[in-house]
Amino acid sequence: MMNDMGMRFAAHRGVVNVDAGIRENTLASFRAAVEAKADLVELDVRLTADGSVVVLHDPDMLRVWGDPRRIDSVTLRELRDGWGDADQRIPTLEEVLTAVHGSGSRLLIDMDDEAFAAPALDVVMRCGMGREVEWCGALEAMRIIRGADADAIIWMPWSEAELPFLEDVETLRPQVLNAPHLAVGPDLVERAHELGLEVCCWTVDDEVQARHLAGIGVDGITSNRLAAIRESAHSFDVDHEENESERDERAFAVARLIAQDAAELVRESADEYRTHVHGKATPADLVTDLDGLIERLVRQALRAQFPEIPIVGEEMGGDEPECGDCWFLDPLDGSINYANGLPWFSFSLALVRDGSEPIVGAVIDPIGWRVITARRGYGAWAEGQRVTIPERAIDASDPLQGTVVAVELDNQSAWRGLNGIFGRLSERYCTLRVPGSGTASVFGIALGRGVGTLIGHFGPVDHFAGVLIVHEAGGVIMDMSGRETLNPRNSGFLASRDRRCAGALAQVWHEALSELE
Known part of the structure; x- marks a missing residue:
């Protein structure tokens, strides 16, 4: 299934160009992906109120189209009212299949609900495009696809810390293991290949990470930045061994991505993880379910990306080495605030060398849950902008007065x-x-x-x-x-x-x- 360069690259929801007015999951974005010679064009499917299979990621139309209605609350006819340009509207799956047919790019159809599986497969088969399509998404949905089509190319979702075994895959019989890229390390790639599976990962938008993934042998990458990520992955030199500076650069990128994932989890959690709260050293030293969840996920990512570096965490401990590198992690600093409904808490991840020199740092700002990062000698950063301490007027006689x-x-x-x-x-x-x-x-x-x-x-x-x-x-x-x-x-x-x-x-x-x- 791979191209002659050894890896396949999927354009995530097509090739989006906001400046040119090309939105995600539109015919325009899919045609742009084909023009960019994407090996695969990834898209998401949902059902309208009358059961039509349309291409949209979110359950509602607000983020992309400014319409707060849920897609399953409107019929296809209602959806078409007032829409002129077919390239710049929510397309049906059939329209996308017709547009991509014979282009050389395959479609990767993603779904987060098993209810979408049979209707989507029916559209694909009616269009005679079963051999130009691959499938990914919810495990139960993939089981429905496999049950209906023994020859379907299925990407099995995998985000577990444990490596897969034969019994994990023998019923579904997938051809690809599809995992979030921070969970993909050399051990996972090796095990998947032993099982006869390709390894593809999502969603990779950082060039440093793309080169690393190419280096450990992944077979495919899904990206929002198709051209840049493809070029970076292909620039990997198999004879080159990562040096300390390059590893620090990758650690900086990975720490930022981990912190972004933690921030997203915090944003989505609301009160969900305040259910179980207990004291540690004292009744005022609290830990919540969210502390443990974030630390487990961060440790999983760090073990995959840097298996050789020890981790010391607030909740699960760890042994700091006498020399060399070590990660220090507090998944939720200010847990007592979180447990009491006060929205002022943070996250801290640092890579420290020889016990004394912080090399990389990533935190979450409680105001807006944005990620702040730093790399030794390369500055502090927030949302792509350099952070410097703002100037302020200080009392000439006393720098602390009025502060x-x-x-x-x-x-x-x-x-x-x-x-x-x-x-x-x-x-x-x-x-x-x-x-x-x-x-x-x-x-x-x-x-x-x-x-x-x-x-x-x-x-x-x-x-x-x-x-x-x-x-x-x-x-x-x-x-x-x-x-x-x-x-x-x-x-x-x-x-x-x-x-x-x-x-x-x-x-x-x-x-x-x-x-x-």
Whole structure:
């Protein structure tokens, strides 16, 4: 099934060009994919109220077409009312089959509900295109396709941490294992090939990741960026061994993608994972189902992408090596806020070298759930834009006057010296805030939220990512002795927008501790 270059590339919902007015899952996007010589054109099917098979990803038409109605609430005739250009409307599956027939590009029909399987297969067979179509989507839907067509090319969904065995595939008899790309590692590819299966993965839009996947032997990639990803995958040199800088670049890309997936899970979770909440070390140190779910998914992705790098996580622990690289993960920093319905919590993932040097960091901003990342020496980033600490007017006589400083408690308790710090800052008209997420309070400095953050004790899983982001955005990290560092282990530390504010805060902290001696 592969082309003569060894891999197949699927255009995800066609080739979309927003500037040219070409939307996803339209005849225009599919023709663009054929013109771009996509091996496969991926599309999604749904049913209208009268049972017509149409091409649309979402259950409603709001995101793509600005129409809030569900597609299953309108008939095909109602859907056609007022639509002129056939290339720029929701097409029927039959229209797409006719447009792509004989083009050299195959259709990859995706579905998230088994109810769509039989009607879609019926359309394909009526059009005589069974040999130009492949199928992916919900497992039960794939079973219906296989039961009706013994020769169908089926992509079996796979997102499990465990490797597949023969009994997992012998009933469905798929030709392809279809997995999210972060779950695809060399062990999965090897096992699938042993079972006689190709491995295809979705949805790959990062060139670095595309080269890596080509290097471990995947057979196909689904992408929103067909041309760029195809070129990157084909640029892989089989004789080249990934060096440290290249691995760091890939770690930066993977950390960002993992954080984006975690942010999406947080956005979609609402109250679903607040059902089971319990204390860990103390009743004020809470863990929820969402903590565990995110950590399991992140560990699965990291083990697939970097099987050689140990992981230390907030909920599942782990052993930090004496030297070399290690991932530090807090899946939900600020769990007590989340458990109590306060929308101020975060996520922290950092790659640290030799126990002291953060190389990559990724966090989730509670405001908008956007992802903030940093790579040592390459800056801090948010949504493709470089992050630098915003300028602000500082009182000439006192850099702390009229400002806000964040502080985080030791669970529910004040740490040593905090009461004295509070008193001294109050006298200088500086206001303390206790937001409830150490991760967010630290990296918030990079976004201009206050002039400083005080943390009573450094925690690698909570703080390494935020520390790196502040540093790369131009801020300052100091330990309790006033030493600038990116590794304030076994100490309290502060993050600040600049050296003047950092020095003033360090002096306040020193005075508060001296008073206790």
